[in-house]
Amino acid sequence: MICSNCKEKTAVYNRKYSGQKLCKKCFCKSIERKVAKTITKYKMVSKNDKIAYGLSGGKDSVTLLYIMDKMQREHKNFSIDIITVDEGIEKYREDSIKIVDQIVENLNLNYNLVTFKELYGFTLDEIVKILIKKGDLETKACSYCGVLRRRALNNTAKELGAKKLATAHNLDDEAETILMNITRSDITRLLRYDPIPYEKHPHFVPRIKPFREIPEKEITLYAYYKNLPIHSIECPYASESMRRNIKTVMSILEQKNPSVKFNLLKFYDQIFMKNQADLQKFDSFKACIKCNEPTSSEICKFCELMEKIS
Amino acid sequence: MICSNCKEKTAVYNRKYSGQKLCKKCFCKSIERKVAKTITKYKMVSKNDKIAYGLSGGKDSVTLLYIMDKMQREHKNFSIDIITVDEGIEKYREDSIKIVDQIVENLNLNYNLVTFKELYGFTLDEIVKILIKKGDLETKACSYCGVLRRRALNNTAKELGAKKLATAHNLDDEAETILMNITRSDITRLLRYDPIPYEKHPHFVPRIKPFREIPEKEITLYAYYKNLPIHSIECPYASESMRRNIKTVMSILEQKNPSVKFNLLKFYDQIFMKNQADLQKFDSFKACIKCNEPTSSEICKFCELMEKIS
Known part of the structure; x- marks a missing residue:
């Protein structure tokens, strides 16, 4: 099988879509x-x-950083500031931080390590222990992690004076999120995934996702070919994730329709990007009565969760 | 378990959503x-x-007719004209037509039986035989049946001077169609499912689907409790249906989220109904160069399919 692009070398990858x-x-x-x-x-x-850049040490964030750093050195038209969030997950995060240290040293980039413990007073492990002690079997570690990590990234990016906050969410992540929110009919949340970075509120640093159109499988393959140092241990809390169900559904859909993930993004872009103005009415921000950060409810998700463990 | 509505009788159904x-x-x-x-x-x-009414003899169409006929006799503010389409499927359609005859006689309604053979020159069985003979293993019986049946229903309804064409599509059908077209990013087709009957084109009798918000399971249960005569043999071509995959996906989603089908409709209504004007640009009709009926391509799906077997 010969490469259909250079027509010289042996092909190693069959891009079905x-x-x-x-x-x-x-x-x-x-x-x-x-x-x-x-x-x-x-x-x-x-x-x-x-550009503030969220680096976890996982394959996606390491690979995108490698590509964006290459771009930055070639074009010199933007700068990258690394932010790594240590949630405090034993036997998991320590190893990834070693990898992050090594990458950051090699690339010579500005580096900021922030921890849940310092920011919020608890590690994620401690939060889980409190939830178990309180008999709360409903609230999952992933809910806390997502909300607390997003706040840590945004607030650190803001302190750094960053104009954008880049994360390595890939096509699979994006397509799953779109499908998940469609099946929940959650228009407000869907509106927040607009790929064009816009300031939803002065408090939020606009997010960018340059891996939005790259399938997860291809990122893994790229990291492998480039021999990038990556942290590949699964998070011990991952089995709780709500995403498993959607992942199963997506793989069934993909069997019959190899472009299904791209189609979901295309659907999103056609409906939501072009109708932002019209749809803005679904989304509006108030100030959280506890922390004053913008929220769509009386009390923001962060404060709601922090209350549960206080 | 006592009925949560009348608080008297024994409950027989647990409505999870x-x-x-x-x-x-x-x-x-x-x-x-x-x-x-x-x-x-x-x-x-x-x-x-x-109202022209598509009656196949299956549980959905028999049940909706029973309910709409009851309404019509109570309110006397609309009339019903039955249309039954005989596709020409041996060992399947004959039995259902016997049931249809019996229903129509009892209800004393205007009844029109149309056949693929008379309208198009071929029965569905003959079309399938021609496709096999021609070595066309791609095109499915269901594609022909859908396109030919829709045209038969619309054109008969038009000849009858009907203002609406009612079909018994249920919540499951609608949610599957919405999800299927989202995963294909087919906005044009999505636009055509607007539940408010509007004249997309003077040639098309506006469609209505009064069962849109009733789950299939509940229709079956209603038909059973009312002891309605229904034709419950599965179509011999049903195994080919493209819907199987989406049905599997939907049942996986439903396990975690009992309202998923309602959510898909709600999503549809919020996005598509409210933005029809904005989204119309996706949809436009030309006249088919062969039959002159409205189509979004040069040649309509009907003529494209009929050409394959000519």
Whole structure:
């Protein structure tokens, strides 16, 4: 099987949704090009932007950093500030932070490590222990982790004076989120995934997701070919994740329709991006009565969760 | 378990998505009320409308006819004209037509039987034989049946001077169609499911689906309690249906989220009904170069399919 791009080397990857068969080199080039195209298409980066970058040490965040750092060194039109969040998950996060340290040292980038313990007074492990002690079997570690991590990333990015906050969410993440929120009919939440970075509220640093159109499988393959140092141990709380069900559903859909994840993004873009103005009415912010951060309810999700463990 | 509505009789049905436990009588009343509410909510029937009704003899169409006929006799503000389509499927359709004859006679309604053979020159069985002979293993009986049946129903309803064309599509059908078209990113097709009957084009009789918000399971139960005569043999071509995959996906989603089908409809209504004007640009009709009926392509699906077997 010969590469359908260079027509020289042996193809190592069969891209089902496009019909291309690619050699190692053309495959890696195609990923880099797609990231650049995505950034341009959604106007994710403006000239001289300071970009805060959420680096966990997992395959997605390490790979995107590798590609964006390469871009930055070539074009010198934006800068990257790393933010790593230590949630305090024993036998899991320590190892990934070692990898992060190594990457950051090699790339010579500004690096900020923030911890749940310092920011909120508890590690995630401590929060889980409190929930168990209180007999709360409903609230999951992932709910806390998501809300607390998002706040940590946003507030640190803001303190750094960053213009954008980049995360390595991939096509699978995005398609699952879209499908999940459609099946919940949660329009408000759907509106918040607009890929064009816009300031929903002065408090929020606009988010960008340059891996939005890259399938998870291809990121893993790129990391493997480039021999990137990645932390591949699964989070001990991952089995609780609500996403498992949607992942199963997506893989059944994909068997009959290899483009289903792209289709969900396309659907999203056609409906939500073009109708933002019309749909804004679904979304409005108030100030949380406890912490004053913007929220759509009386009390924000962060304060609601923190109350449960106090 | 006591009925949560009348608080007297024994409950026979546990409605998971609402938490209600209902006795036989309250359950049946709730279905009738829901149909009436759906008709009002989407303004499906106007005063003195002549409603063409697609009756196949299956549980859904028999049950909705039973309920709408009851309504019509109570309120006398619309009339019903039955249309039954005989596709020409041996060892299947004959039996259902016997049931249809019996129903129509009892209800004393205007009845029109149309056949694929008379309308198009072929029975569905003959079409399948031609496809096999031609070595076409891709095109499915269900594709022909859907397109040919829709045209038969619309054109007969038009000849009868009907103001609406009612079909017994239920919540499961509608939710599956919405999810299927989202996963295909087919906005044009999604736009055509607007539950408010509107004239997309003068050629098309506006469609109404009063069972839109009733789960399939509840229709079956209603038909059983009312002891309605129904044709319950599965179509011999049903195994080919593209819907199987979506049905599997839906049942996985439903396990975690009993309201998922309602949520998909709600999502649809919020996004598509309220944005029809904005989204119309996705949809536009041309005249088919072969039959002159409205279509979104050069040649309509009907003519495209008929060409394959000519």
